[in-house]
Amino acid sequence: MKVAIVGASGAVGQEFLRVLDEQNFPIDELLLFGSKRSAGRSYKFRGQDITVKELCHNDDFKGVDIAFTSAGASTSKEFASTITKHGAIMIDNSSAFRMDEDVPLVVPEVNGDDAFNTPRNIIANPNCTTIQMVVALKPINDINPIKRVRVSTYQAASGAGAAAMDELVNQYAELQRGDKPTIEKFAYQLAYNVIPHVDVFMDNGYTKEEMKMYNETKKIMHAPDLDVSATCVRVPVMRAHSEAIWVELERPMTVAEARTAFENGEGLVVIDDPANKKYPMPLDIADKDPVYVGRIRQDLTHPCGLSFWVVGDQIKKGAALNAVQIAQYMIKHGKKF
């Protein structure tokens, strides 16, 4: 199997190198691509040094079976035909194609089979906040359809890239030295702050990040009537996102039923033992593969409502791991590369 990573020097690109190795992904040859700036850098994969090539409009992707792309939406759009024209499946981490009708948007635990319907050889990886939410919604929705979702997020710095993570750490160091904190990657100082603003604002007052949760959830879950109202907030955490979720179901559901459903849910781990102070927290969940759920309760405002708390690593399940799992799902279910 010949695999390519596009955007190899970024936070997600680097995670692809680790995840492909951790998952024992079957690779005969690995190619790394990046911008002009990162071309020439070299990264180790399974003991071999691989040099990043500049992404160009040429025939570099001839013979590539799968290309994992994470270099921003404009790069994905510009290079999609270069990447796919010789038959490679492009699993794209950007928002470029997510809502395109002829591009499946896939979370394997939820809609893995959609990955086989790829007229353009492109599969889109959903936004990080959506991925971890739908993994938790799926087992509930399977037994009692969800009508409404309200969700507020506690999003880590990693969602804004490796430089943003550095910026957060540096801000604490700067503040401790009595210096003015450097602000480049976020709209405002993130240290000792929370910022209710992720991605750009839309005309309806929601951010693009919040509308991703609205639109992507419907598409992934094949549920056009399932509405999501999200408030997305950046918090000074390094790499795992947390979400406070309320769901309104068709019928009442007890906490015990919900817990059983979550426990049987694919890709989910329940940590919910308040008496012993056990609940998922981003500091613990950073670098872990599954999505974690806890604080499972009745919604005190609605007889058919539940409330729970979901935490997942943004770079792993929220990005690189989900993309690799899409490829694994396809291989497991008969796709020959």
Added chain:
Amino acid sequence: MKVAIVGASGAVGQEFLRVLDEQNFPIDELLLFGSKRSAGRSYKFRGQDITVKELCHNDDFKGVDIAFTSAGASTSKEFASTITKHGAIMIDNSSAFRMDEDVPLVVPEVNGDDAFNTPRNIIANPNCTTIQMVVALKPINDINPIKRVRVSTYQAASGAGAAAMDELVNQYAELQRGDKPTIEKFAYQLAYNVIPHVDVFMDNGYTKEEMKMYNETKKIMHAPDLDVSATCVRVPVMRAHSEAIWVELERPMTVAEARTAFENGEGLVVIDDPANKKYPMPLDIADKDPVYVGRIRQDLTHPCGLSFWVVGDQIKKGAALNAVQIAQYMIKHGKKF
């Protein structure tokens, strides 16, 4: 007017000294009380040094008109009769009496007149998270009754006291030195983390903090059918709490109507100009008096729903300032001390 502060050395006690001065509160004599440990310390108020006396069961409160108490629920319970027996009005910041039927629970902008119904000479100051929420709910509820509230909080370290604020700052310093962070005031490391756990857990899976928002909101707003489902989360912020709120109303309400209602709301300031990246953030709102609201949007899941974002300083409006405003309200409305 003779005024006492009980718990003068704590974060809220210290804020009482600042707020009483800032508000030009009419004081002829100020007495400070504290635990055995803090007795003997001295604090400046309007140029005078005042020494903290140990709180004892004696006649120290003879002649006191108003006692602002913030020394924990058990101290409030133990000393309530000592403080009030000679006629002093006790405005208590603890949770000791909040739900007692013969003790009013007051946010002046919402139910100021309740402060005049004090058979036990006790008035309770609500929990910080409730205060800032009801200030925002009031103007909406006045024109379109609220049926349901879902709220997730982003609570600052200050809610756990001055030592907790120090602990957070120290954790960043310790981590930077490569040391293990000291954890005493919170259940887990708060630096680079969020903890979905404030106060103790109850049998229904909610925390006491979350149930305070449920119970206190009903009482303050005289709305027994207004239900609140809260998820309370500690975040690494110093002193202002943020809240992501969804309300379901009796009838639809446009964002424009809601904005006008908020703008006319008492004690509220609207910061809601997404195009110019203007929204309330805890770093900006620390030490400010009003409650701030922004991110006003339709709830995309419900025709009668709204979503918005509320930020308030936990030590000011969430504690000391609200208590002082209760006294100011009483004076303004004819109470003679």
